[in-house]
Amino acid sequence: xxxxxxxxxxxxxxxxxxxQVSLNGLSFCVLDTIENRIRLSDTLAFEEERSPYGLRKxxxxxxxxxxxxxxxxxxxxxxxxxxxxxxxxxxxxxxxxMPNYLKFNAKILATDHLDYDEIEDNDMxxxxxxxxxxxxxxxxxxxxxxxxxxxxxxxxxxxxxxxxGQEPICxxxxxxxxxxxxxxxxxxLLLFNSxxxxxxxxxxxxxxxxxxxxxxxxxxxxxxxxxxIEEGDEFYTICYEYVKNVSIFAPPxxxxxxxxxxxxxxxxxxLNSL
Numbered sequence: 001x002x003x004x005x006x007x008x009x010x011x012x013x014x015x016x017x018x019x020q021v022s023l024n025g026l027s028f029c030v031l032d033t034i035e036n037r038i039r040l041s042d043t044l045a046f047e048e049e050r051s052p053y054g055l056r057k058x059x060x061x062x063x064x065x066x067x068x069x070x071x072x073x074x075x076x077x078x079x080x081x082x083x084x085x086x087x088x089x090x091x092x093x094x095x096x097x098m099p100n101y102l103k104f105n106a107k108i109l110a111t112d113h114l115d116y117d118e119i120e121d122n123d124m125x126x127x128x129x130x131x132x133x134x135x136x137x138x139x140x141x142x143x144x145x146x147x148x149x150x151x152x153x154x155x156x157x158x159x160x161x162x163x164x165g166q167e168p169i170c171x172x173x174x175x176x177x178x179x180x181x182x183x184x185x186x187x188x189l190l191l192f193n194s195x196x197x198x199x200x201x202x203x204x205x206x207x208x209x210x211x212x213x214x215x216x217x218x219x220x221x222x223x224x225x226x227x228x229i230e231e232g233d234e235f236y237t238i239c240y241e242y243v244k245n246v247s248i249f250a251p252p253x254x255x256x257x258x259x260x261x262x263x264x265x266x267x268x269x270x271l272n273s274l
Contacts, residue, residue, distance in 0.1 A: 022081035024176035085128035224249035
């Protein structure tokens with residue numbers, strides 16, 4: 001394995017860097033692909049939702065804390081986490097119509113840069129607004145890199161795991177003041193949507209709204225919660241009041257062939273983008 005020394009810091013050229021950015025906070029991890037282990041990770045939660053400028057400032061601070069600008073990586077992946085997206089069936093997708101896909105369910109400006117991901121094996125396109133200032137900063141540091149929307153990573157990862165049962169399963173990821181709802185049935189995506197929330201009442205309202213829109217029975221539908229939640233907390237408790245088949249979802253260990261420390265909590269999208 002070749003290594004190079006930069007500012008007295010040995011950098012392994014087979015490391016991968018995965019970063020998730022949102023107006024509510026940041027997280028990253030560095031994967032050593034030779035030893036199959038997480039070399040470094042950290043999370044920064046903002047007390048209040050920031051502007052894109054404040055987001056970039058927080059990212060610069062977090063990177064400098066860990067001296068990441070001094071390192072080099074075999075691959076860099078940036079995940080943009082926001083609610084400015086829309087899923088479009090691939091046969092209907094036209095790259096010139098991206099603003100029209102977004103304008104009915106997201107507030108966008110004429111100056112916003114739009115981009116899209118193709119969701120693997122699902123004939124679906126995710127059109128979204130990335131944080132351009134973050135992308136520019138990452139490019140200045142590391143050169144060419146890959147970026148995706150967190151919804152793309154979420155849906156692709158859950159589709160790969162959803163191999164059993166015929167009944168719909170509703171996966172709910174609780175993040176920093178944002179919840180992502182993914183409903184799958186027979187390896188097919190029925191719904192993916194994200195909502196900003198601040199209270200447990202917001203949380204249960206959006207969850208029950210999604211269940212109702214799909215005409216699912218709250219008494220029967222399987223609800224699997226993961227992310228910033230644990231059994232017995234206020235979000236789990238209120239969910240159990242309205243939905244009986246609720247459980248904490250732990251991704252199978254086979255999803256993570258590399259070694260992580262038990263006490264290390266790394267964001268789902270950050271880990272599954274590697």
